[in-house]
Amino acid sequence: MGDEIEALVVDSRYGMEPILSVALLQETLALSKYPAEDGTTTGTPHQRTPGRGARHGRPSGLLQSHKSDPKAPDIQKHGERIVLNALEYQLIDPVEFLQPNRRLFIDTNVFMDTDARRAGGLKRLFERGQSAIIANGNPVVVPTKVVGELTKQSRIHPSGETMERAEAIKKAGATLTFLESASKAGLVRKDLGDDTNPYADDLFLKLFERFAGTYEMCLLTHDITIKLRIRLLAHRLAKRLLVGVLTKDGDLEVESDESLFERGFRKYKRHATCIAEGSGSFKDESEVAVLKPLLDDFGKAFGLKEPATNLGPRAVKSPSSPEPRRSAVASTPTNSFSAQARLKPSDTPVAFSALPKQGDHVTWASADRSGSLVLGALLGEGGEGTVYDADLSTVVKIFDKDHLTRHRKEKIELLVDRNLRAKGLCIPSAVVRNGNGEFVGYVMPKASGREFQRTVFNKRKFEREFPSWKKADLVDICISFLEKVQYLHSMNVILGDINPKNLMVDEKKNVFIIDADSWQLEGYPCPVGTPMFASPAMLGKTYSDVLRTMEDELFAVATMLFMIVMTGQFPYIRTGTDGDMVQLIKEGNFAFQYENRNNKDQPDGDWKYMWSHIHKPVKDLFWHTFHREGKHYKKRPTAAEWLEAFKAYKSYLGNKRMNFDPMSNDVYPIRNKAFKQDTPIRDCPTCGRQNAIAGIWIDDTQEHSLPRQCNKCRDQQPGRAAAAPTITVPCRDCSRPFPKSQLKYGRCPSCAQKHDERQARANTLDPSRLCVRCQKPFITYGNVEWHQRNGRSVPTTHRAGSGGRYPAGCVPTLPRTPRTGPTASTTKPSAQTQVGFWARLRKWFTGN
Numbered sequence: 001m002g003d004e005i006e007a008l009v010v011d012s013r014y015g016m017e018p019i020l021s022v023a024l025l026q027e028t029l030a031l032s033k034y035p036a037e038d039g040t041t042t043g044t045p046h047q048r049t050p051g052r053g054a055r056h057g058r059p060s061g062l063l064q065s066h067k068s069d070p071k072a073p074d075i076q077k078h079g080e081r082i083v084l085n086a087l088e089y090q091l092i093d094p095v096e097f098l099q100p101n102r103r104l105f106i107d108t109n110v111f112m113d114t115d116a117r118r119a120g121g122l123k124r125l126f127e128r129g130q131s132a133i134i135a136n137g138n139p140v141v142v143p144t145k146v147v148g149e150l151t152k153q154s155r156i157h158p159s160g161e162t163m164e165r166a167e168a169i170k171k172a173g174a175t176l177t178f179l180e181s182a183s184k185a186g187l188v189r190k191d192l193g194d195d196t197n198p199y200a201d202d203l204f205l206k207l208f209e210r211f212a213g214t215y216e217m218c219l220l221t222h223d224i225t226i227k228l229r230i231r232l233l234a235h236r237l238a239k240r241l242l243v244g245v246l247t248k249d250g251d252l253e254v255e256s257d258e259s260l261f262e263r264g265f266r267k268y269k270r271h272a273t274c275i276a277e278g279s280g281s282f283k284d285e286s287e288v289a290v291l292k293p294l295l296d297d298f299g300k301a302f303g304l305k306e307p308a309t310n311l312g313p314r315a316v317k318s319p320s321s322p323e324p325r326r327s328a329v330a331s332t333p334t335n336s337f338s339a340q341a342r343l344k345p346s347d348t349p350v351a352f353s354a355l356p357k358q359g360d361h362v363t364w365a366s367a368d369r370s371g372s373l374v375l376g377a378l379l380g381e382g383g384e385g386t387v388y389d390a391d392l393s394t395v396v397k398i399f400d401k402d403h404l405t406r407h408r409k410e411k412i413e414l415l416v417d418r419n420l421r422a423k424g425l426c427i428p429s430a431v432v433r434n435g436n437g438e439f440v441g442y443v444m445p446k447a448s449g450r451e452f453q454r455t456v457f458n459k460r461k462f463e464r465e466f467p468s469w470k471k472a473d474l475v476d477i478c479i480s481f482l483e484k485v486q487y488l489h490s491m492n493v494i495l496g497d498i499n500p501k502n503l504m505v506d507e508k509k510n511v512f513i514i515d516a517d518s519w520q521l522e523g524y525p526c527p528v529g530t531p532m533f534a535s536p537a538m539l540g541k542t543y544s545d546v547l548r549t550m551e552d553e554l555f556a557v558a559t560m561l562f563m564i565v566m567t568g569q570f571p572y573i574r575t576g577t578d579g580d581m582v583q584l585i586k587e588g589n590f591a592f593q594y595e596n597r598n599n600k601d602q603p604d605g606d607w608k609y610m611w612s613h614i615h616k617p618v619k620d621l622f623w624h625t626f627h628r629e630g631k632h633y634k635k636r637p638t639a640a641e642w643l644e645a646f647k648a649y650k651s652y653l654g655n656k657r658m659n660f661d662p663m664s665n666d667v668y669p670i671r672n673k674a675f676k677q678d679t680p681i682r683d684c685p686t687c688g689r690q691n692a693i694a695g696i697w698i699d700d701t702q703e704h705s706l707p708r709q710c711n712k713c714r715d716q717q718p719g720r721a722a723a724a725p726t727i728t729v730p731c732r733d734c735s736r737p738f739p740k741s742q743l744k745y746g747r748c749p750s751c752a753q754k755h756d757e758r759q760a761r762a763n764t765l766d767p768s769r770l771c772v773r774c775q776k777p778f779i780t781y782g783n784v785e786w787h788q789r790n791g792r793s794v795p796t797t798h799r800a801g802s803g804g805r806y807p808a809g810c811v812p813t814l815p816r817t818p819r820t821g822p823t824a825s826t827t828k829p830s831a832q833t834q835v836g837f838w839a840r841l842r843k844w845f846t847g848n
Contacts, residue, residue, distance in 0.1 A: 089259060092242070094125060094252040097218040098132040098140070103211070105141045105204060107221035108149045110246065111175040112168040117248060124250030126187060139189040142179060143203055147190050150175055205229060212239040218252065219243045225290060228264050228298055231257065235301050257298075262307045264295055289486050289640040337414070339492040341523035343547050346805045347407040352438045355398060358388060362396070364430040364443050367419035384517070390443060396432055397517070398441040402809040408517050409439045411524045415516065416442070420491075424484050426514045447514055449506030457500050457568030459668070466507065470665045471565075471613070472653045473509060478561050478646045480511040485557055486639040493519050494548050496526025498533050498556040500563070520548055527808070532570055532581045533559050539582055545805055554636035558625045561642060565618075566610055567667065571626045574601035576746050588628030594619070612673040613664040615649040662691045670711050684710035771797045774810045 097104040110122065126140075133139050154173035158166035182188040192207075208217055208230060219230060219242070227243045234241035244254040255263070268291040271284040299305065356362050356375055363372045375396055376389030385399040399408065415428045430443040449455075455465050456477065466473070481503065488495060495502075497518050504512040520526040527544035535555035538548065562571045572584035574591035591601040592611045602608055614622070621637050624630030637645075653659055661674040661681065674681060674694040684692040686709050695704030707714070728737040733751040744752040762782025771778040778798045787794045798810040 089244075089253050089255045091247070092244075092252040092254060093128075094218060094220070094246070094250070095129045095132055097216065097242075098129045098136060098138050100136045100138060101214075102216045102218070103138070103141060104129075105143070105207075105217065105219045106146070107204070107219060107223065107226070108146045108153075109222045110220045111146075111150060112153065112171050113222065114164050114167045114171065118246060119248055121246035121248050121250050124248075125246060126182070128250055130187060133187050137186075139183075139187055141192055142188055142190045143192045144190060145203055147176070147179065150179075205233065208233060208241050209237070212237045212241060216240040217242070220246055220252070224260070224263050224267055225287075225294070227255070227260055228291075228294055231260060232294070232298055232301055257302045258304060261295070261298055261302070261304045264291060264298070265307055267291065268295060285483070285486065285490075286640060286643065289490055289638070292490070336490065337492040337521045338523075341521075343525065343545075344407065344523045347405045347527065347544060347808045349808060349811055350404045350406055350409055350439055352401075352404055352434065352440060353436050354434055355401065355440055356434050361435060362440070363433050363437070365416075365433075366430040366443075367417055370430075384515075385441065390446075393446055394429070394443050395446050396441060396443055398432070404440065405808045407524050407527070407808075411519070411521065412442045412517055414522055414524075415519075422484070422487060424480065424510060424512050425488070425516070426512060427516050442517070444514075444516065447504045447512035449504040449510065449512060452500035452503045452505060452564075453568075455505060456564055459567060462567060462667075469667060470653075471667055472650060472665065474565055474567075474667060475646055475650045475653065476509045477505055477511055478564050479643065479650065480509060481513075481560065481564070482557075482639050482643040482646060484511065484513055486643060488519070489550070489553075489639055491521075493521045494526065494550065494553045495556075496520045496543070496548055496553070497528045497530060498553075498560050499530040500560075500568075503560070523547070532585075534582075534585065536585055536588065539586060542805075544807065551634070551636055554638065555625075557639060557642065558622070558636060561646075562622055562626075565614060566607065569603070569607055569610075571622070573603055573607075574599075575603060576601060579745050588626070588633065590623060590626035590628075590630075592623070594623040594627075606668055606670065609669045609671055613661070613666075613669050615645075615652050618645050618649050621645055661694070663694075680704055680706055682706065684713060686710070686713040769794070769796075771810060773797050773799070773806065773812055775813050776810070778810075 094104060096102065106122075129140070150172045153169055154176060156169050158169045161169065179188055179190055183190055204219055204226060208219070211217065212233075216239070219226070221227065221243060222245055230241055230243045242252070242254055244252045247253050268288060271287040271291070274284045275288060358375050358378050360375050361372055362375060364370065373390055373396070375398070376391075379387045379389055379395060381387075384403040385397050388396045388398065390396050412428045413431060416431055419429075420427045421429075426444040426447055428442040428444050431439065432441040432443060434440045450465070455462055456474070462469075485495065495513065497515065502513060502515045504514065506512075518526050518528050525544055525547050529538070529543045531539075533556040535552040538546075538552050559571055563569060570581065570584075571590060572581070572587075574584075574589065577584060589599075589601070591599045591603065593599055593602050593608070602611075611619070621632065621642065624632040625636050627633065653665060659665070660677045661679075663669045663671065663681075664673060670689065670692060671694055676697070679697075680695040681691050682693045683690050689710055689712070692710035692712070693707050695706050697703075698705050709717075729740045729743060729746075730737050731743070731748040731751055732746040733755070734748060736748060738748045742749060745755075747755055762785070763780055765777040766779055766781050766784055767777050769779050769784065770776060779795060784794055797806070799806050
């Protein structure tokens with residue numbers, strides 16, 4: 001028997017050490033040989049462990065193996081070897097994690113568990129582990145976030161709740177009383193973590209990852225998602241990190257990899273099915289967004305395939321049944337687009353005979369219907385086409401001649417064929433053709449509200465349009481935006497050109513995403529982009545020649561979120577720069593003050609006040625995403641992670657105990673945040689602004705100093721500017737000293753004007769240099785100068801400046817008559833000087 005046990009194979013992929021030793025296996029297999037005190041054959045004749053063995057008949061640390069049928073392990077013979085079949089779960093004595101080099105954590109759901117099959121498990125755990133905790137000074141860890149969740153649950157009135165829910169609420173209150181006593185006795189530690197960790201799951205993961213090299217750790221939880229994440233973390237780090245539940249005997253029940261994967265997949269299928277049937281909630285969408293990539297990674301790590309699940313028949317809705325409640329974002333279809341498609345060949349123009357105008361008849365065809373309509377009133381003209389009214393809920397976009405391309409046609413046909421419907425997403429619903437049956441555009445839902453650049457990103461217009469909005473309203477906008485982005489990402493759609501002109505918001509805080517024809521899907525690239533939303537990896541690339549990655553997309557998502565809460569401010573803005581956004585993004589110097597990093601380049605004025613009032617967990621994500629030293633700089637937060645953070649931000653703003661500074665609710669705060677709850681906050685006696693003065697802590701006196709006026713009133717005091725010392729700084733171009741307040745990006749007024757003029761000219765197309773293929777201006781003055789300065793030949797076609805490919809608008813023309821003079825015989829350059837990039841950008845943001 002000893003030789004056979006030596007050959008026993010046990011799967012312990014989630015830990016470094018084998019959970020079953022040979023000695024323990026001998027005792028496990030011998031359990032049935034010795035009768036227990038109750039007459040069953042579950043005992044062993046070994047010496048009892050104090051406080052444990054006399055009751056259960058096995059020593060501390062013993063692990064038992066179980067299958068679905070718990071009567072006995074299934075053993076198969078292979079020659080002279082004995083191999084256990086795949087185990088569904090294993091039992092471990094959790095007291096071993098109360099030793100000095102180990103740690104034991106408990107999650108909220110364990111304390112609120114009402115399942116009778118596990119009743120009494122926590123009590124037995126503390127009875128068995130009390131002496132080990134005291135002897136080793138190693139209490140069970142219950143983080144502050146868990147205590148906070150228990151407190152929140154205990155305050156819910158049980159009336160109107162189900163019997164099970166009411167019992168769970170009652171347990172939460174009883175647990176708080178127990179934890180208080182256990183903490184005083186040294187059995188529980190509940191001071192770990194603070195309000196900067198909004199989610200217990202994230203806190204557990206951070207702790208396990210950080211201290212995996214120091215301790216063996218175990219978490220008690222019923223949450224299958226956190227179980228999968230910690231098991232995957234243990235596999236990646238090759239450390240012993242366990243996660244499981246307590247049995248009624250106080251043992252730790254640890255599931256096998258296969259069992260965890262199957263349960264996680266069934267959870268995913270349940271949520272996905274609810275979404276697909278139209279009854280899904282926001283929680284369903286969040287769970288699907290988290291579980292889908294998690295299960296993919298788990299399956300790859302452990303070599304597991306998607307299990308065959310049978311969730312049973314679902315009830316058929318009768319004609320009289322009410323419509324299921326639909327979530328804010330459309331359900332996640334099962335026919336998502338491919339995530340592995342290759343880049344399509346270069347785009348080419350589509351032939352057409354005429355473009356319809358207002359009053360013209362056009363035909364349309366959706367996934368299941370077709371018809372005709374008359375183009376209504378002209379609603380607007382953009383860079384790619386014209387939009388006409390169709391009916392009360394839809395509009396028609398007709399492309400201009402330079403943007404009628406094969407890529408756009410095929411991409412729109414793909415979207416229409418999917419028959420997608422999603423609130424707030426202006427997804428093409430029908431292909432539109434002219435009277436000759438030629439593709440010219442598409443039908444899409446009508447968006448309401450106004451563009452972000454004309455509302456949220458413009459203080460004057462924002463205060464006029466939404467005078468009563470607070471910071472919570474901006475957070476709601478972020479949540480609405482993220483819900484739609486999360487849905488599109490679950491469909492393997494990348495928006496690509498995220499910018500404030502493609503987003504609209506109405507007075508009800510509904511966000512609409514337009515310009516779906518530019519989205520990236522199925523290998524069709526997003527051919528356009530906006531420099532300030534381009535990731536470092538996309539800078540300098542031709543958008544139509546590459547496929548954006550999800551990391552590129554998430555950079556743009558983070559930038560948009562930052563600019564919403566900061567009402568239009570660019571993340572990389574800082575003092576002393578020339579405003580070159582491309583260079584600022586490349587440098588990755590996020591200048592806003594963070595923790596003990598006091599960056600001298602932080603923008604002055606209201607921007608620093610706005611930054612100081614942002615919720616700390618959201619501020620953490622911003623800094624780590626934008627700063628080159630941040631841990632998310634290359635692996636950026638997903639839409640689901642941002643969504644969790646902003647939901648917590650919304651909850652924080654509504655919690656007066658945690659959000660103790662009332663100015664944190666203002667869109668435009670005028671002072672720094674009060675960081676202590678006892679900080680005195682007063683109205684300004686001069687101007688009457690509410691909560692405008694906050695005490696300043698003085699270390700020497702150990703008390704707060706209260707200013708007599710708010711920042712705005714102090715700045716407006718007569719003679720204040722004259723009394724203040726004048727700081728002079730040399731101009732970066734002419735080196736002459738000037739007051740710092742007069743400098744513009746480090747330049748004196750004269751040099752700044754010359755620089756703006758140079759920039760405007762450098763970004764203007766040279767009308768004397770025409771593409772030899774399409775006879776259109778194609779290269780800027782600045783690009784010409786760069787080639788000449790570096791001794792290179794100046795390009796003669798669009799192709800050299802587009803990565804070796806001709807852009808869609810470069811269409812060959814008939815041979816031209818040779819030039820007889822300094823200008824072409826058929827093309828007369830425009831006499832009007834084109835507006836430069838920065839001037840256009842300023843006009844774009846101001847909306848004027």
